[in-house]
Amino acid sequence: MAAKRSGAQSKRSQRTGVSPQAAQESRSEPPLSRERIVATAVELLDAEGVDGLTMRRLADRLGSGAMSLYWHVGNKEEVFDLALDSVLEYRGPQQMAGIQGWRGEVVHMLEDWRASMLRHPWSASLLPRRALGPNILRRLEMLSKTLSRAGVADADLNVAIWSLWNYVMGATITRASFDLSDDEMVAAQHRLTGLSECYPTIERSRLLLDSDWDGAFSKGLDFLLDGLAPGQ
Amino acid sequence: MAAKRSGAQSKRSQRTGVSPQAAQESRSEPPLSRERIVATAVELLDAEGVDGLTMRRLADRLGSGAMSLYWHVGNKEEVFDLALDSVLEYRGPQQMAGIQGWRGEVVHMLEDWRASMLRHPWSASLLPRRALGPNILRRLEMLSKTLSRAGVADADLNVAIWSLWNYVMGATITRASFDLSDDEMVAAQHRLTGLSECYPTIERSRLLLDSDWDGAFSKGLDFLLDGLAPGQ
DNA sequence: GGTTGACTCGTACGTCGTACGATGCGATCA
DNA sequence: TGATCGCATCGTACGACGTACGAGTCAACC
Incomplete structure (x- = not known):
């Protein structure tokens, strides 16, 4: 009944990997x-x-x-x-050489994370409802290890991890959901200008149109890291 | 065809609001x-x-x-x-009296936001895929106005708004998705302890079980605010 | 030749969103 | 008074969905 899954098919591919399976091909x-x-x-x-x-x-x-x-x-x-x-597989820092210090490592990991999800915008909207898979856990593990090595006290570790994770998740989900529908975005801004007496400030700042997403992301991340490890 | 929606029914309720609709009741x-x-x-x-x-x-x-x-x-x-x-309706600060300064206002607004969504956990998983409704825009508008009044330069306004929004969104979505399924959570942690050689750090910190979500939220928010307006 | 187990798939059921058109009903007009 | 018209409700039906069930194929082994 439940005796299927990966074990079965991996055995099969071992069996048929070398032998007489030209027919399959x-x-x-x-x-x-x-x-x-x-x-x-x-x-x-x-x-x-x-x-x-x-x-x-x-x-x-x-x-x-x-x-x-x-x-x-x-x-x-x-x-x-x-x-x-x-x-969400993490292939690790491709060129470890260019990265100096724990802070560089953290930034690299988080930016890679964001980039991975933005490459597949559906992942951002899917993640909030799904379980933690091994690749997500691996990323969390690497993040903890790096922070721990950087001297973050055990008592503060969870706060640090969740603050960073939350920030990345929020930035990615927001960005991805806006990416999904440029027309939605334009429509929203248009609705705004129609109601500019209701929303004067965000209408003036063109919040929904002109934002520098990448810049905002890394600036906010910097602030967070400043706060989390003021020592360095 | 498309001639229905709110206009129609609001007219109806005006008409029937006072008059002879005891039959309806x-x-x-x-x-x-x-x-x-x-x-x-x-x-x-x-x-x-x-x-x-x-x-x-x-x-x-x-x-x-x-x-x-x-x-x-x-x-x-x-x-x-x-x-x-x-x-996501925002009823404004109920007791404006207890809140001092722009920073207190911002914290209040963002905590109310988070609380509103956690009261209805489905909202967190829904939001990434939906358009910006008037109540969300109103919250964004109030946030911008407060920050603007606090002296944040127009050039930095969008960065500030999005950093805060992203942070709140991420924290709320993460928290809500964990709330949705305690059993999932426990199962994940159990999977972890089974693989503690793979994920030693997060297993040791009991990241998935013991986190102080509310504390982590407000600490991270403080760091962010420190960075966004170092003047005060 | 017979059995077994891995794997594939056709059929069928219940549920979903919703298109379409019939219906009821109060107000307006003849 | 009856005819007409707009708003509002709802029964039926269609196509698409996830998937339970069981019959089918085929290679490997006894």
């Missing part, structure tokens, strides 16, 4: 696998957004029947979880 | 209205969560047919938008 599609499902789900989410992912469409893209997916994943929720976590 | 349910629909949607969302809100269930609660709702709202998306915005 000659078919139009490679065999289903959890990895292929997740990768295709990410493609579909990138192309069509959260509402565009359905089991039938996903199966179509994979060249299989809809019900075949359920051998490899438990349900649609799991597809979301896996797609989200797969997108 | 004697019926088991008051007449449908946009306000009643939104209020009931909030109830339903509070009780059943985001997935629990369907047009049929909503209509059941209102004692009407499902299709009747569509006279007052355009579609289900609009119900979400209206419910979200209605929950």
Whole structure:
């Protein structure tokens, strides 16, 4: 009943990896696998957004029947979880050389985090409702370790981690949700100018249109880091 | 075709507000209205969560047919938008007396914001995908005005607003998503202790269990405010 | 040859959002 | 008084969804 999942198919790919599976290759599609499902789900989410992912469409893209997916994943929720976590993999600092000090490391990690999510805007709107996958936990772990090494006391560690995490999450989600619909944005600003007697200040600052998102992100992050570790 | 919406029903309630509508009252349910629909949607969302809100269930609660709702709202998306915005109404500082200085005002506004959303945890997971309603804009406007009055230069205003907004959003969404499922949380921490060689630091700090959310929120907010207006 | 277990998929059920058109009903006009 | 008209309600129906169920295929082993 629940005796399926990854164990099964990974065994299969070991068995058939080297031996006489030329027949498999000659078919139009490679065999289903959890990895292929997740990768295709990410493609579909990138192309069509959260509402565009359905089991039938996903199966179509994979060249299989809809019900075949359920051998490899438990349900649609799991597809979301896996797609989200797969997108949040952290490959570590590519060029560790250019980074000096713990503060540089933290900034790099958090900016990479933000960039990863903005590359797949659906991830930002998905994350608030999903469980913590291994890749997210790995990122949290690295963040804690770096802060801990930097001398943040254990008592303050959780405050520091959550402050930084919260900040990154908020900035990313806000940015991504505005990215999703430029027209929405313009419409909102237009609604604003129509009601400029109601919202004079944000209308004057063109808050919704002219903001320098990246600049605001790193400035705010700096302030936070100043406060969290005033020593350095 | 599109000639319905609020104008129609508000005219109706004006007409029937005083006159001979005792018959309406004697019926088991008051007449449908946009306000009643939104209020009931909030109830339903509070009780059943985001997935629990369907047009049929909503209509059941209102004692009407499902299709009747569509006279007052355009579609289900609009119900979400209206419910979200209605929950984010800002009633202003209830006791302005106790609040000293712009900084106190800002903290009060942001804490009220957070509290409003945590009172309805679904709002946090909904917001990333929705448009900016009038109540959200009003909050942004008040925030800008306060900061502006506090002497933040126009050039820095957007940075300040977005830094604060992002921080509050992130903290609230994170907190709310953990609140939604304590069991998920415990399961995650359990998964962690099982893999404590993978995630030693966050396992040791009991990050997912023991965090002082409220304390972390206000400490991080203080740091941010320190940085944004170092003058005061 | 028979059995087993991994894997695929067609069919079917219940639920969803909502298009469409019929209906009821108070107000207005003839 | 009856005819007409706008607002408001709702029954029916359609297509799409997630997925339960069980029958099917095929390679590997006894």
